[in-house]
Amino acid sequence: xxxxxxxxxxxLVFIVVSVCGMSVYRHFTAPKxxxxxxxxxxxNSSDLTTQKMVISDVFECTKGKIPLLTKKDFLxxxxxxxxxxxxxxEAEVEETKDKVTITIPHCTVDEDSVKIKSDDITLYxxxxxxxxxxxxxxxEVLGEAETRAKKLAESDEYGFIVAADANAENVVxxxxxxxxxxxxxxxxxx
Numbered sequence: 551x552x553x554x555x556x557x558x559x560x561x562l563v564f565i566v567v568s569v570c571g572m573s574v575y576r577h578f579t580a581p582k583x584x585x586x587x588x589x590x591x592x593x594n595s596s597d598l599t600t601q602k603m604v605i606s607d608v609f610e611c612t613k614g615k616i617p618l619l620t621k622k623d624f625l626x627x628x629x630x631x632x633x634x635x636x637x638x639x640e641a642e643v644e645e646t647k648d649k650v651t652i653t654i655p656h657c658t659v660d661e662d663s664v665k666i667k668s669d670d671i672t673l674y675x676x677x678x679x680x681x682x683x684x685x686x687x688x689x690e691v692l693g694e695a696e697t698r699a700k701k702l703a704e705s706d707e708y709g710f711i712v713a714a715d716a717n718a719e720n721v722v723x724x725x726x727x728x729x730x731x732x733x734x735x736x737x738x739x740x
Contacts, residue, residue, distance in 0.1 A: 601714035657714035
């Protein structure tokens with residue numbers, strides 16, 4: 551009986567040593583998990599669009615100089631989707647033991663998103679003129695509509711930029727909260 555206990559004990563020790571040995575072997579031979587520098591997390595993104603707004607506006611416009619001959623008054627109605635975001639290349643990441651601070655620029659209106667297509671603009675003639683408006687004047691109207699759209703998007707009236715900043719903060723938190731090993735994530739604006 552003592553011999554069976556000794557053999558059982560030796561087999562048990564052999565199994566424990568084998569399992570421990572295999573665990574140690576796997577630990578040292580397993581591929582190492584490489585950590586990505588936190589700066590590259592946000593910079594691997596491109597420019598981040600954080601807010602969209604559809605602008606539909608009507609304004610009065612006058613083109614031409616000679617009344618009843620070339621002077622035209624008309625209403626301009628347009629619709630465009632404007633976006634805002636920030637340039638991630640300007641983001642800065644600072645790490646400490648307790649927190650990760652990400653400093654980003656305030657959001658701005660994307661200039662390319664303000665472009666109004668010819669399908670999205672309608673002119674309504676409000677008076678009579680014998681001659682038509684020149685094409686250059688119509689291009690000026692399109693430029694005026696784009697300028698108005700940008701001013702509306704940047705105005706405080708709609709809170710578009712404020713909302714874009716708030717969404718930018720949420721996006722940065724979603725990028726970092728789960729990868730900073732329990733540290734606090736702080737988002738600041740330049």
